[in-house]
Amino acid sequence: MTAYNMIDDVERVLFSEEQLKKRISEMGAEITKDYAGKEILMIGVLRGAVLFMGDLARAVKVPVALDFMAVSSYVGTNSSGVVRILKDLDEDIKDKHVLVVEDIIDSGLTLKYLLENLKSRNPASIKLCTLLNKPERRKVDVHIDYNGYDVPDYFVIGYGLDYNERYRNLPFIGVLKPTVYE
Ligand code: IMP
Numbered sequence: 001m002t003a004y005n006m007i008d009d010v011e012r013v014l015f016s017e018e019q020l021k022k023r024i025s026e027m028g029a030e031i032t033k034d035y036a037g038k039e040i041l042m043i044g045v046l047r048g049a050v051l052f053m054g055d056l057a058r059a060v061k062v063p064v065a066l067d068f069m070a071v072s073s074y075v076g077t078n079s080s081g082v083v084r085i086l087k088d089l090d091e092d093i094k095d096k097h098v099l100v101v102e103d104i105i106d107s108g109l110t111l112k113y114l115l116e117n118l119k120s121r122n123p124a125s126i127k128l129c130t131l132l133n134k135p136e137r138r139k140v141d142v143h144i145d146y147n148g149y150d151v152p153d154y155f156v157i158g159y160g161l162d163y164n165e166r167y168r169n170l171p172f173i174g175v176l177k178p179t180v181y182e
């Protein structure tokens, strides 16, 4: 595989590594307070949420267990609207305090489907935490309990977010140059 230059494809940085760190520690403190005396089962939506989830879990001071789900995602920059479970949870969530962790909520289609599916498994509680939210693009209502940042309608990459599997390991969140996908 020939390497591509990640930085060359970034139009600008939206949230620096330092900003992300600070925001995630605030989110972790809020979650810690809300779940005092409880144990959390974080469910990460593969693959974009993995980096955020790792840092968020470490910022939370109550016990956290981790599980993952994979759902059919975007091809390129557009949502197909069709949601399919590619990988289900390994554990039963009945009577557990579930916190779904997402990288970004865009149309909301993925999360709406996922939350309904998880609720039918009778968890003790279920909440949603996302690092980024793109309200302008919403097609269906989704209630977000913990939101890192609202972002405008740009295609963003880094800190777990990809464009065709690239840029996930950028330590910041940036806007992808439109020339990359146009
Ligand atoms: P939704 O079903 O439209 O809300 O799509 C959510 C999923 O689309 C996220 O979990 C991301 O994987 C992907 N996605 C949406 N917008 C972006 C973006 O700007 N950059 C990278 N991935 C995105």
Ligand code: MG
Residues within 6 Å of the ligand: 048, 073, 074, 161, 162
């Ligand atoms: Mg993605």
